Every structure is written in C-alpha cells, then in structure tokens.
Amino acid sequence: MMPGHLGRLLIAVVAFLALAWIPIGFDVGLKFDAALSLVWAFAILSVVLLTGYVGQVSLCQATFAGVGAYAAGMIVNTFHAGYVVGIIVGVIAAFALGVLVGLPALRLRGITLAIVTLGIALVFDKYVFQDHIFDWFTGGTGGWRVEGTNLLGLRADSSSHLLAAYEVLLALFILTALxxxxxxxxxxxRRFRAIRDSELAAATxxxxxxxxxxxAFGLSAAIAGLGGSFYPLVAGSVSPQPFWVFTSLQLAAIAVLMGVRHVPAAALGGFFMAFIPDILTRYGHGSFHGRVYDISYDWFSLALGVLLVAQLILLPDGAWGDIHSRAAKTWAQVRMRGNKQVSVA
Amino acid sequence: MTMLRVRDVYVRFGGVVALDRVSIDLNRGEILGLIGPNGAGKTTLFNCISGVLQPDAGKIIFEGRSLRFVPPHERARRGIARTFQNLQLWGSMTVLENLSVPMDALGRRSTLGDAVGSPPSEYAERATIERARAILHVLDLDHHAHTLAGDLPAGIQRRVEIARALAMRPKLLLLDEPAAGLDANETLRLAYLLHTVRDRFHVSMLLVDHDMSLVMRVSDYVYVLDFGKLLSRGRPTEIRNDKKVIAAYLGEPAAETAVGANGDAGAVVLATDHQEPIRAVPAGNAPLLEVKNLAAGYGPLEVIRDVNLYVKPGEIVACIGPNGAGKTTTLRAISGVVKPRAGHVMFGGRDITGRAPERIAALGLAHIPEGRGLFPRMSVEDTLLLASDNTGTRVNPRVAYDAFPRLHQRRWQAVGTLSGGEQQMVAIARALLAQPKLVMVDEMSQGLAPTIVQQLFEMLSVLRQKGIAVLLVEQFVESALDVADRAYIFEHGTVGHEAPAAELRTDRKLISGSYLGSAIDDTAAVPVAANSNGHRVDVELMEVLALKVPPAVKRAIEERAEKEGRPAGAIALELLEGNRK
Incomplete structure (x- = not known):
C-alpha cells in the first residue's frame, strides 16, 4: 500500500533529517562529493521520470544538466545577477531544450529515439560546449570560473560553504522527489504510465x-537542469567535461542499475556516481603483500559494466526496486506469522 | 437517429486495398455486428473510426460532425471508445488505475495540482475511484480492483478492457473480437454481459467477431465484409440465410451448409465430410510417446500433476477440457519448454524428461505452440528452410508447397503479413518438413475463419496418412473429436478421463462433466446449435454447461470427488440425473 499525501510528506521530512547530517564530519574533498552526488541525483531523477514513468529512452540527460549549469553560470558571471535568477534561467532553458528534444520522440520510440538523443548529446558536447564559435559564452574546452557569487549568503568560490550548498540541494532534491x-x-x-505500457490504448x-x-521531456529536462544549475555553485567553475556524452550514458546505466522506476534509486545512484570514483582514486593505490596495485578511475567504468550485467540477472527491477519489494514481502510474512500466533492464543 | 455515418471509406496498404468504399450507418442504441473472413478489413475499419488510421478517402461523421481532423484522444472524449483484438491493457497498472485514466481524461486535471495534492485534485481523485469501482461492480470485477492488469488471465483481461472502455462514458463502443480465446461457456456470458452493458450504460456498439453465434445473438443488424468490400447487410436472420454470405464465409465447394435442428441462432453448420470411419490403430504397438505422473508449473504455481498419457505411432490424440485445465502446460512440459517437476516423458523408447527443447525437437517431436511461434519478418521460404537445421539435412520445401499450394504463391512474402490461417499453415508446414514422428499442435483454430479451420483439420488427416502421430489441444471439442482416434479429458490440472473419440462423440456426458466447473448466469442461453467458427455443439451439452452451480455446491462436489477418487464432473452428472428422476 502506498502511503497518502501526509505519509509521503512525513517520509520526506524523515529522509531529510536522516541525510542532512551525513557530510558534517567530512573533509573538503568528501564534502564536495556529497554536494556533487546531489547534482547527479537530480540528473538520475530526470531519467526516472522520463524512462521509468513514461518509457521514453533518452541518452542526453547530462546535456540538460549542462545547459542548466551553463545558463546559471553565465547569468551570474556575465550579467552579475543573483544566483536565484541564474537557477531560474537554467531550469527554463533546460525545459525549453527538453520540449525541443521531445518533438522527435512523438514519432520515434525505443532504439531509434535513443540514437537521436545520443546525437543531440554529441552535438551539444562538440559544437556548443566546446566549439570556438561559442567561446565568448562557454569559455571553450576550459570553461570558466564562477567567482564572487552567492546564493542567500553562500559564496560559490569558498570551499567552506560546501556543507550549506549540500543542505540546500538536499532539501530541493527531496521536495522534487516528493x-x-x-x-x-x-x-x-497514470497518464504517463499508460503511455509507457501502450501508446495506442492511451490515445484511444x-x-x-x-x-x-x-x-514529460520538458519536466525531465527541467529536473536535470535544476541540478545542473547548482554545479557552478558547488564546483566554482563551469566546464564541458562533466556534461559530455559519456556522462549521459553513465546516468542511464546507473539509473537502470539502481532501479529506473523508483525515486529513491536516484539518491542511491547520485551517491554511487560521485563517491565511488573519488574513493577509488584516493584509496585505490598502495601495495598488498609486496605487490603494487593502482585502482584508478578507469576501474569505475569497468565496475559499472560488471555490476550492470550482474544486476540485470539478479535484480531485474534494479537494486532499490528488488531489495525494496523483497523487504516488503518479508515484512508481510512476518506480520502474517504474528497474526497467526495471535489467533492460536 | 443516425449516430455514426461511414461514407465510402477507402484505405490501401501498398498494393493491397484494405477497404474499398465501405459505407456503414449506426443508429443510437443499436448493436451492429460486423463479420467477414480473415483479412476482410474489419479491424482496419475500426482503426479508421477510432482515429488510429487516416483513411485515404471517404468521410466518417459522428453525431453530425466530421471526424476528419480529429485526433484519437479527442474522438475518445467525444464518446468513441474501443477494445483491442490483441489485448492492450496497461499491464503494469492495477485494474482500478486502468479505469481511472479514461475518467481523468474526461475532466480537467492539472499536473501541478496533482503534484502538490491540491484539494480540488484530491476531490477529483476520490470521485474517479468511486466511479471506477461502480463500473467494476457491474462487470463483476470488484475483487480484481487492485491486481495488476498484466497478471490477470486473458478472459478476465477482455472484461477489464470492456470496463475500461465504459469508463470513457462512451456513446459508441467498438468491440474488436471480444470473444477471441474464450470457450463456449465464457462466450455465452459475454453475450449476456453485452446486453447488460447496453441496457445499463445506454451505449451503441459495433461488434467484430468470428464467433457467429455471438454476433447473431447480440446484434440488431449485421454488415458483412469480404476483401474490403461490403458484401451484404441485413438483420441476423436474413444474413444467416444469405447465399452470398454463406459462400464467402464457409467457402463454397468445401462445405455444404445446413440449418441447425431447431433453425435458431447460428444455424450455419460445417459439413463434417472428413468424418471417415476411424482407422483402428494396430493393437500391441509400443507407444511412441509415454508420459508418466508428469507435474509442472510456473513459479509458485503447480499447474499440472500426475498426468499420464500415451500416443502410439500414427495416432491422432486430442486433449480437451476447459480453459486453465493444464493442456497447454502439458504440451510444454513434454517438449521441454517448461521443465517438468516430477514424472517421466518417454519418446521413442528414450527418456527425454527435462532435456533441452531443441534436442527433443531433433528427435522428431515437433511442438507448434499457441500463437504459432513464427518470425514475422522472415519470408515463408526462409521459415520453411529453417526446418533443415533441426534434422541436419537440407529439406526440400516442395513437400510443404504440395500440401499447401497457397504457401507457394506467397513464398517470398514476410510471414507477419500473412493472414492468421496462412500463418498456421506455415507453422504446420514447417513442422512437417522437420520429418517428425509426432506433432503437437496447441489451439490450432484460435481466431481463424471457419473455412481455414476446416482445411487445417483436414491437414491433420494428411499428417496421419504420412504416418505422423498428432497430439492436439483444442477448444472446439466437436471438431477435435471428429479427427481424433482417442481423447484425454483434462480437469483441474490432470487427466480426468481417457476414451476413444468415437465413444466420446456418442456419450457427451463425460465431456460436459469436465466443463461443469464454471458457473454461468444465463440459463436461458440454451438453443445454440453452432458455436464459434460454425463448429457443431450439442444442445444437450450446452444445457449442462449453462447450469448455475453455487460455489458451496461446487466445493461439496469436489470434496466428494476427492474422497471417491472420481472426476468431479461425473459426480455432478450423477446428482443431476438423480434429481430429474
């Protein structure tokens, strides 16, 4: 049974309180990861909406996040507007691009749609974020630094305020998820899910x-853009590298790995995507019984691939989806057993 | 008042004219039957009316307004709802949610309001659920409300589709083969249901079905399509006696027509000229296939248990029984598609229990599954040549073309573009080419027109002449018994009775007993001389089928059956006869 509106609100508040204190004791690097994990969590949430709910495959979700990041960064850096304005412009820009990308989806589905969206991601990566024509605005391959901005008193170039950025992002994420x-x-x-299960029946x-x-495309892009528009605040800079094609593929893969139909999977996925590579590069080298080993970032992609294969076999509904439903089943059995004992007594 | 006018609608797909200037009129409150052989263009017409397909020419006018530029969802809101031949429920949503979608579409719901749970949105949500429950109640689906639609059996899914269409509060309901896959008993219930729906919801209907008895019983007026053209129209009684219709529907030379004993509904009866005297299979032959104490199932569900049967070389054996009795699962367990949980399967003296399906097939056991198991994009010739890979030698498809000349004409066509009957021919031809010793056919006649079904049943006799044994699962008991040597009657997941077909043909009580499991509301629905596809059905048999059995009585009968170790049907009949005396 799904909880009602009040129940969901309560769960959201509990989730916030449970997650808010986590990065308190972390060093700067890990605090950065924590804030970044929420940026990616937004992007994965956008995959959950578009693919999990509506059944549309998209491989350009990182592009949407990138558009949010660039728009917000430009508003703040070039026009010296407040960061809130930057976020709003970023979300609107991403929404507009999402609706545009949605147009081909009216005719295409499945693998063809995936290829078209991949093409869009490639075009934005190579010819918008990195091309010289747009240097005045994107800063080319190097991007640019976002300095001296503040969001309600949070300074973007100050690593000591990462914790506050995390709290704001977390609150927004949980609100969006709710x-x-x-x-x-x-x-x-229901209309979204009807389109996913049978478009023909939905239309008739x-x-x-x-x-x-x-x-759906617009909302999904807006969610990714909302997360992306915080990127300049968290990282203190904007560059094309985080939003390139491969990130889009990674987002899709991690969403499937964690459970593409489930909202909490987005949080898990964001955590996985931000922390694991950093932890690998930090602690992944040394020596073991005299043998020197070096587990670098490359291992992350390899591990992701292996995990994905394992998940598709063992947990077809994704890590969160299957574990959640198994836990629910076990809980129901435990309760049934309890009832039986009562009736015997 | 004319509600729907279809005027000179013309549709062509490539070189094929699917609809050739068809015109139809439907009055308010009327049930209109639309019949015709496979590929006559019935579903195409439905697609044009519901807006899924744009006709190349012609007009469709609904309640005085042209539908030319009206998208499908807008047509639905104006009052045209439909069901689908191949079920199109939203499988991952509950039945209640399935009904809520069309209801929401009627009102104005804002996505933002839904997201924050605003009071008007909450109110609309409650109203939607209340109304959905009311519809479910009328269609007797209450206890399925929270089941995922995809988990329901096909028969109930058909009913949910009708419920979902009604949730649209339609003025016109388009029903595309609502009786496909239902047995005679369920079809009677459906006829009753459609009348209930018309009376309670005041909807007009356009009904397409192969089941002549259903169309003739339910419709006020019948249109007949053949190769995209309107062949005839009239009241059901007129259509039934229309020479042109009979010729188109049954195929003139192959079948003669007769009027049923009481001259009533669905009096078109197939002549059973292939009812030659049963050739006795030499006794003492070692069985080709022997199944002992077989059990199998899916997940937590055990569908069959203690199934014992055998097939001798060159024999035709039929498996009959109600839906869900375990016939299909038995075939699957034999061919290795489903792993048996207990028991043994011996084929040609070898134990093949639990072997991989392709290895069992290589031994000469061909399985034609329900739905035929073909590859829609492959050409006929390529499909037939696939058979060579099983035997290891390259086969000559000519053998198959000799048996089915029609396939020779279509040899380069993709299988998916063939009609249902032709596809079944391809499936049988492919099995034939693999030079099997035994062919297992599952629900060969499902959804096919009578002429083709008759040809296919004749084909089974051809297989016998070639010395190939056949194990047949068939809903149309009469037709199956006409070709079979012996039959097994399945009941609740096991074999309830075994007898020579000739014996069963005369003593129908045994069969009827096995069907007694399901209750039916319409006790008046007896005088049906022919059921779907024009297959003969015994009036007496239908009488037994139509009995209403309260669940408590059913349980008592089953308990007694278990105690005495006899089939439940037999006990029920005994009780009935006692009452009559």
Whole structure:
C-alpha cells in the first residue's frame, strides 16, 4: 500500500533529517562529493521520470544538466545577477531544450529515439560546449570560473560553504522527489504510465499523447537542469567535461542499475556516481603483500559494466526496486506469522 | 437517429486495398455486428473510426460532425471508445488505475495540482475511484480492483478492457473480437454481459467477431465484409440465410451448409465430410510417446500433476477440457519448454524428461505452440528452410508447397503479413518438413475463419496418412473429436478421463462433466446449435454447461470427488440425473 499525501510528506521530512547530517564530519574533498552526488541525483531523477514513468529512452540527460549549469553560470558571471535568477534561467532553458528534444520522440520510440538523443548529446558536447564559435559564452574546452557569487549568503568560490550548498540541494532534491511521487500516484502519473505500457490504448482512451510526451521531456529536462544549475555553485567553475556524452550514458546505466522506476534509486545512484570514483582514486593505490596495485578511475567504468550485467540477472527491477519489494514481502510474512500466533492464543 | 455515418471509406496498404468504399450507418442504441473472413478489413475499419488510421478517402461523421481532423484522444472524449483484438491493457497498472485514466481524461486535471495534492485534485481523485469501482461492480470485477492488469488471465483481461472502455462514458463502443480465446461457456456470458452493458450504460456498439453465434445473438443488424468490400447487410436472420454470405464465409465447394435442428441462432453448420470411419490403430504397438505422473508449473504455481498419457505411432490424440485445465502446460512440459517437476516423458523408447527443447525437437517431436511461434519478418521460404537445421539435412520445401499450394504463391512474402490461417499453415508446414514422428499442435483454430479451420483439420488427416502421430489441444471439442482416434479429458490440472473419440462423440456426458466447473448466469442461453467458427455443439451439452452451480455446491462436489477418487464432473452428472428422476 502506498502511503497518502501526509505519509509521503512525513517520509520526506524523515529522509531529510536522516541525510542532512551525513557530510558534517567530512573533509573538503568528501564534502564536495556529497554536494556533487546531489547534482547527479537530480540528473538520475530526470531519467526516472522520463524512462521509468513514461518509457521514453533518452541518452542526453547530462546535456540538460549542462545547459542548466551553463545558463546559471553565465547569468551570474556575465550579467552579475543573483544566483536565484541564474537557477531560474537554467531550469527554463533546460525545459525549453527538453520540449525541443521531445518533438522527435512523438514519432520515434525505443532504439531509434535513443540514437537521436545520443546525437543531440554529441552535438551539444562538440559544437556548443566546446566549439570556438561559442567561446565568448562557454569559455571553450576550459570553461570558466564562477567567482564572487552567492546564493542567500553562500559564496560559490569558498570551499567552506560546501556543507550549506549540500543542505540546500538536499532539501530541493527531496521536495522534487516528493512532487514526483505525488505525480506518479495521481492522474498525471497514470497518464504517463499508460503511455509507457501502450501508446495506442492511451490515445484511444482520451490521453493527449503529444502533450504528455512533450510535458514529460520538458519536466525531465527541467529536473536535470535544476541540478545542473547548482554545479557552478558547488564546483566554482563551469566546464564541458562533466556534461559530455559519456556522462549521459553513465546516468542511464546507473539509473537502470539502481532501479529506473523508483525515486529513491536516484539518491542511491547520485551517491554511487560521485563517491565511488573519488574513493577509488584516493584509496585505490598502495601495495598488498609486496605487490603494487593502482585502482584508478578507469576501474569505475569497468565496475559499472560488471555490476550492470550482474544486476540485470539478479535484480531485474534494479537494486532499490528488488531489495525494496523483497523487504516488503518479508515484512508481510512476518506480520502474517504474528497474526497467526495471535489467533492460536 | 443516425449516430455514426461511414461514407465510402477507402484505405490501401501498398498494393493491397484494405477497404474499398465501405459505407456503414449506426443508429443510437443499436448493436451492429460486423463479420467477414480473415483479412476482410474489419479491424482496419475500426482503426479508421477510432482515429488510429487516416483513411485515404471517404468521410466518417459522428453525431453530425466530421471526424476528419480529429485526433484519437479527442474522438475518445467525444464518446468513441474501443477494445483491442490483441489485448492492450496497461499491464503494469492495477485494474482500478486502468479505469481511472479514461475518467481523468474526461475532466480537467492539472499536473501541478496533482503534484502538490491540491484539494480540488484530491476531490477529483476520490470521485474517479468511486466511479471506477461502480463500473467494476457491474462487470463483476470488484475483487480484481487492485491486481495488476498484466497478471490477470486473458478472459478476465477482455472484461477489464470492456470496463475500461465504459469508463470513457462512451456513446459508441467498438468491440474488436471480444470473444477471441474464450470457450463456449465464457462466450455465452459475454453475450449476456453485452446486453447488460447496453441496457445499463445506454451505449451503441459495433461488434467484430468470428464467433457467429455471438454476433447473431447480440446484434440488431449485421454488415458483412469480404476483401474490403461490403458484401451484404441485413438483420441476423436474413444474413444467416444469405447465399452470398454463406459462400464467402464457409467457402463454397468445401462445405455444404445446413440449418441447425431447431433453425435458431447460428444455424450455419460445417459439413463434417472428413468424418471417415476411424482407422483402428494396430493393437500391441509400443507407444511412441509415454508420459508418466508428469507435474509442472510456473513459479509458485503447480499447474499440472500426475498426468499420464500415451500416443502410439500414427495416432491422432486430442486433449480437451476447459480453459486453465493444464493442456497447454502439458504440451510444454513434454517438449521441454517448461521443465517438468516430477514424472517421466518417454519418446521413442528414450527418456527425454527435462532435456533441452531443441534436442527433443531433433528427435522428431515437433511442438507448434499457441500463437504459432513464427518470425514475422522472415519470408515463408526462409521459415520453411529453417526446418533443415533441426534434422541436419537440407529439406526440400516442395513437400510443404504440395500440401499447401497457397504457401507457394506467397513464398517470398514476410510471414507477419500473412493472414492468421496462412500463418498456421506455415507453422504446420514447417513442422512437417522437420520429418517428425509426432506433432503437437496447441489451439490450432484460435481466431481463424471457419473455412481455414476446416482445411487445417483436414491437414491433420494428411499428417496421419504420412504416418505422423498428432497430439492436439483444442477448444472446439466437436471438431477435435471428429479427427481424433482417442481423447484425454483434462480437469483441474490432470487427466480426468481417457476414451476413444468415437465413444466420446456418442456419450457427451463425460465431456460436459469436465466443463461443469464454471458457473454461468444465463440459463436461458440454451438453443445454440453452432458455436464459434460454425463448429457443431450439442444442445444437450450446452444445457449442462449453462447450469448455475453455487460455489458451496461446487466445493461439496469436489470434496466428494476427492474422497471417491472420481472426476468431479461425473459426480455432478450423477446428482443431476438423480434429481430429474
């Protein structure tokens, strides 16, 4: 049984309180990872909405996050506006691009749609974020530093405020996740899921497929863009590298790994994507029984691939999805046993 | 008042004219039957009306307004709802959610309001669920409300599709083969249900089905399509006696037509000229296939247990019984598609229990599954040549073309573009080419037009002449018994009775007993001389089928059956006869 609105709100508050204190004792590097993990969590949440709910495959979610990051960075750096304005512009820009990308999706589905979105990611990577024509705005391959900004008193170039950025991001993430669960359980969510299961039936049962597909692409891009627009604040700079094609593929892979139909999987995925590579590079070298080993960042991709294969065999609904449903089943059995004992007594 | 006018609608796919200037009129409150052989263009017409397909020419006018530029979802909101031949429920959503989607579409719901759970949104949500529950109640689906639609059996899914269409509050309901895959008993229930729906929800209907008895019983007026053209139209009684229709539907030379004993509904009866005297299989032959105490199932569910049967070389054996009795699972366990949990399967003196399906096939045991197991994009010739890979020698497809000349004409066509009957021919031909000793066919006649079904049943006799044994699962008991030597009656996951087909043909009580499991509401629904696809059905048999058995009585009968070790059906019949005396 799904909890009602109040129950979900309560779960959200508990989740915030449980997660808010985690990075308190961390060093600067790990604090940075914690804040970054939420940026990626937003991006994975956008995959959950688009692929998990509506069944549309997209391999350009990192591009949406990148557009959010660039738009926010530019507003703050070039026009010296407040960071809140930057975030709003970033989200709107991502939403608009999402609706545009959604247009081909009206006709395409499955593998062809995946290829088209991959193409879009490539185009943005090579010809927008990195091309010389847009240097004045993107700063080329090197990007640019975002300095002297503040969001409600948080200075972007100051590593000591990473913790505060984390708290703000966490609150926003949990709020967005809560709204998404609400949508999933209500009329709009049912229409989304109807499109996923059978577009033909959805159209003939009064669902405006065009409108809801475009809405899904727009909302999904906006969510990715919201996360991305915090990137300049967290990193103190904007560059094309974090938003390149491979990140989009990674986002899709990690979403599937963690459970593409489940909102909490986004948080797990973000954590996985930010922390694991850093931990590997930090502690992944040394010597063991006299043999020198060096587990660098490359191992992360390898591990991701292996985990993905294992997950598809062992946990077809993703790590969160399967563990959650198994736990629920066990809990139901435990309760049944309890009831039986009562009736015997 | 005319609600729907279809005027000169013309549709072509490549070189094929699917609809050739078809015109139809439907009045308010009317149930209109639409019949015709496979590939006549019935579903194409449905797609044009519901807006999935844009006709190349012609007009469709609904309630005085043209539908030319109206997208499908808008047509649905104006009151046109439909069901699908191949079920299109949203499988990962519950039944209640399936009904909520069309209801939401009728009102204005805002995504933002839903996201924050605003009071109007909450109110609309409650109203939606209340109304969905009301519809579920009328269609007797209450206890499935929270089941995922994809987990339900096909028969119930069909009912949920009708419920979902009703949730759209339609003025016109398009029903595309609602009786496909239902047995005679369930079909009767469906006819009753459709009348209930019309009376309670005041909807007009356009009904496509192969089941003549259903269409004739339910419709006020019938249109007949053949090769995209309107062949005839009229009241059901007129259509039934229309020479043109009978010729198109049954194929003139192959079958003669007869009027059923009481001249009532669905009186078109197939002539059973292939009912030659049963050739006795020489006794003392070692069985080709022997199944002992077989058990199998899916996940936590054990579907069959203690199944014992055998097939001798050159014999045709039928497996009959109600839906869900375990016939299909038995075939799957024999061919290795499902791993047996207990028991033994011996084929040609070898133990093949639990072997890989392809190795069992290589021994000469061909399995044609329900739905035929073909590759839609492969050409006919390539599909047939695939058979060579099983035997290790390259086969000559000519053998198959001699048996099915029609396939020779279509040899380069992709299998997916063939009609259902032709696809079944390809499946049988492919099995034939692998030079099997035994062919197992599952639900050969499902969804096919009578002419083709008859040809296929004749094909089984051809297999016998070639010395190939056949194990047959078939819903149409009469037709199966006409070709078979022996039959096994399945009941609740095991073999309830075994007898020579000739004996069963005369003594139907045994069969009817096995079907008694399901209750039916419409006790008046007796005088049906022919059921779907024009197969003969005994009136007396239908009478037994139509009995209403309360669950408590059913349970008592089953308990007694278990105690006495006899089939439940036999006990039920005994009780019934006692009552009559």
């Amino acid at each position: 709204l998404m669960v609400n949508i999933h359980q209500s009329g709009a969510g 049962m009064g669902v405006n497929v065009t409108r809801y597909k475009l809405l």
